Amino acid sequence: MPPPIKAAAESDALRARIEDFSFYYANGFQAIKSVSMPILDRKVTAIIGPSGCGKSTLLRRLNRMHDLYPGNRYEGRVILEPEGENLVGRDADPVLVRLRIGMVFQKPNPFPKSIYENVAAGLRVRGISKRQVIDEAVESALKRAAIWDEVKDKLNGSAYDLSGGQQQRLCIARGLAPNPEILLLDEPTSALDPIATAKVEDLVQELAKSVTIVIVTHNMQQAARISHRTAFMYLGELTEFGETSQIFNNPQHPRTENYITGRYG
Template identity: 90%
Template sequence: MTDTTTTLDQETRHQAAPGFERAEMPPAIRPATERDPLRARIEDFSFYYSNGFQAIKHVDMPILDRKITAIIGPSGCGKSTLLRSLNRMHDLYPGNRYEGKVILEPEGENLIGPDADPVLVRLRVGMVFQKPNPFPKSIYENVAAGLRVRGIKKRAVIDEAVESALRRAAIWDEVKDKLHGSAYDLSGGQQQRLCIARGLAPNPEILLLDEPTSALDPIATAKVEDLVQELSETVTIVIVTHNMQQASRISHRTAFMYLGEAMEFGETNQIFTNPRHPRTENYITGRYG
């Protein structure tokens, strides 16, 4: 079985994928429904850490507009590295290097191009981290931080944006009476939803979630999952998770990564019920990971 798949891959490797300029994209990671509008395209993307280690190898992947794209794969496969590339977090540490393109649609701007300013990229692509990391400030100031960075000073505008973001993050009712209390007084799950609100407040074009529930208990996890699904109606979401059930529950598209390569990309349903690549199958059936 392994043999036939490999041969098939190689045979079709040079077939042009509709909607993409790159001809050598393997069929396994071709977007399942090219008709869906794209928010971003990752094209022949590679990433090297400062020690020379190539953590991402020639990845191609579409990011669908207002859909949830999940990236799964065993530890060390590069899924978080790929996610953190999308808003240039690797630029914070010297010596890291990107290759290829991350095109933000519809403008067609290359986020990792030489002219792209990492700070401006991060204004458009927000991020929620693995461990809740609220700032040592009040709940209100946490959510307002992203607005203040953008030079918004009008109290009324900030008030409204803070409330709207907290409502979208489904935490308004829990915090509306203590907006000016410390964010550290919230539970871990509440803190993570606060961090999601903080990421939403400036209305990013894409919101990246890096294993957002790995530090949370099952009840808090369920709340965050519900929230992410609701949010996908209004914002494009890319989520990295080591929890396959989570990916299958909430995402519309799933990418499976292995040793820095995107092995397979497709509709979540297809990936989990009928994986094309044997490595994907091994992973989702729990043979490794």
């Protein structure tokens, strides 16, 4: 039997709890199998594992992305703390969930709009229409995403005119603008060069001071550099969860050790 999943220390505040969570595609395939893990408040949690292990599927479920496709279903709960709200419950509005749980994808995906309107999009969905409020929120989000100085003089310009690294930071700003409780990052640097990757990693560490972050990454060195806790997934199951230093230096499960040491993956 595998060793039990380690829980967060009692002193760690929780932002969310994933409880016995499973996900099934419309064809009946079970992609996520009874995953339970804590998401710590204002910490970076990395999810690692070989390709096809379910890490990106789990991340997107937290944002209710799979609701867009008929026939998909899930079991279990994702509880947002301290409210105790089940984000995947029938009463939870998926649109509001996506504003509270921001999402940034592997490839930068700015809207075909101006830089300003990209960041303002979530605010308008929230029903905010006062120009001054939107202006202040857009500026704040761009500053938090460390791109304000690069775009402040061209806010009305197309987001497509930005470099790949700038577009990704713009997408992070777009996710931050509605002031989410959690920001999900799905391999956010895999399409970027080393310089742009370093900027995003620095940004993630700075943002974790004010927002909870969950990042899926195929880059184990990146997980070791920027995360506080790491979850290792294999074939849809959560094999091991713990402090990042423990996972990389003293893994408790043979599968985790084999993956960390490069024996497979």
